[in-house]
Amino acid sequence: MSVNKVILVGNLGKDPELRYTPAGTAVATFPLATSERYRDKSGQQVEKTEWHNIVVWRNLAEICGKYLHKGKQVYIEGKIRTRSYTDRDGNKRYITEIEAEQMQMLGRIGDDVGSRAPAPAAAQDDFNQQPAASFDEPAYNPDDDIPF
Amino acid sequence: MSVNKVILVGNLGKDPELRYTPAGTAVATFPLATSERYRDKSGQQVEKTEWHNIVVWRNLAEICGKYLHKGKQVYIEGKIRTRSYTDRDGNKRYITEIEAEQMQMLGRIGDDVGSRAPAPAAAQDDFNQQPAASFDEPAYNPDDDIPF
Amino acid sequence: MSVNKVILVGNLGKDPELRYTPAGTAVATFPLATSERYRDKSGQQVEKTEWHNIVVWRNLAEICGKYLHKGKQVYIEGKIRTRSYTDRDGNKRYITEIEAEQMQMLGRIGDDVGSRAPAPAAAQDDFNQQPAASFDEPAYNPDDDIPF
């Protein structure tokens, strides 16, 4: 009975870091900047940048590691997640991250100066993906008889 | 490289109609009302109701057919889809529908006066769901070693 | 060139706290819970609750202070914002909050057992609202001649 959804369009502050859990699951992390322009009390235009900690799992992590790079503009859809950890002084601390479930590269494919690999397509965390074998019930089939 | 996302919170105008394609796929449809209050030129409060044609497939259709009913408040996440069809005069016509991929019943579970079945949980179109057997790589595992 | 949008449906963990800045601006804060059910490695249903720090400004803060209460289910639309502050040991620390720009109370109006005030309507942060006097150009006017 609840919804936890985040939609971001921003630019990567660094290349993604791709790591693996002991169990072998891929996980990529990168900072994403969104910025907002507004006028302060004196009427002057100022810009405020928000930095988001993006975390991506499984196949989507591999795609991010391969195709994204510092400066790239992306669309991210995911959820907010706050983790606790213990710092070196033994204090419990919290970090809020965005767990991305969908990622879309934005802009023309040609304009990727710093690209690390040839251009890909949109991508989704495979965890909620159907197995390749089960396409007998298509998500959308315009040739099927629609009973309404 | 594109996004087509709709988020609605509204009330069902009718009980859902649950049908099956010749191939046996479940599909539910129902009208959903969202309304907006604003002031007109004369400053008077008016209310404008928008009606959305909701279409739901597969297991989520079954859930809607079982648990939703006229008047129920729901959260819907999905995509916009425009279909063409030929009317009885032979003219090509278009209808825009919202294909729901996620549905959440809102409000207290007890306040469902007209409910047709005991209360359920949130639900998602199974088409993008993982098979029951493959839970060895959990979507989220707080006990796993996170390598960052 | 960026988007920072959060959509939450959840329940208040406490009554809102309504305060005022030295300049007299109203600000309300409250924790909001969203929860997710999933199966762990052993296939068991577990529930994980995420707590969000909601911050609301101006007239929307007053509305939250008046009408929301612990347990109430709400729809929140806003943005992610991370603030830094110095803790009592002099360390710089960060806190991530959701600045709500829109709030909708969910559920039947009657089912508000602990309500602190008679039921209200949906509401929006006035900061981006038009002044009351300028309604000569309506947001939507079905009687106007639409030139397309």
Add this chain to the structure above:
Amino acid sequence: MSVNKVILVGNLGKDPELRYTPAGTAVATFPLATSERYRDKSGQQVEKTEWHNIVVWRNLAEICGKYLHKGKQVYIEGKIRTRSYTDRDGNKRYITEIEAEQMQMLGRIGDDVGSRAPAPAAAQDDFNQQPAASFDEPAYNPDDDIPF
């Protein structure tokens, strides 16, 4: 008590058409394509394009008319609206449109081959904007004393 929100990232199928109502209100319209790739029953990759009728009012219409052009990639946030009209045979017909409230141009600014004007910034429908004079209560003021 309702939400009607659409989020699109897609490409303009034509240059925007900018018109004015008899009352002098600017309104721009353009088709926006979103496309989805999926596999059909035979396992073949197919692409389905959805066309959205975008309608934009007031200052945001002027901005769209000035800076957008056929092929441009944009982020659109708005609401679904279905209008009825009478066709030339006297039949009542319906058309569903997306009324855009926010628009963001995507991609690098330099990569706008067909651009009709020098590059702009993000933009919002002024109807919900505050008047320029009232910035004494800033939307966000990092220098203000936050009372929590």
Add this chain to the structure above:
DNA sequence: TTTT
């Protein structure tokens, strides 16, 4: 009628 766009983009990949």
Add this chain to the structure above:
DNA sequence: TTTT
């Protein structure tokens, strides 16, 4: 630490 990105982009405009």
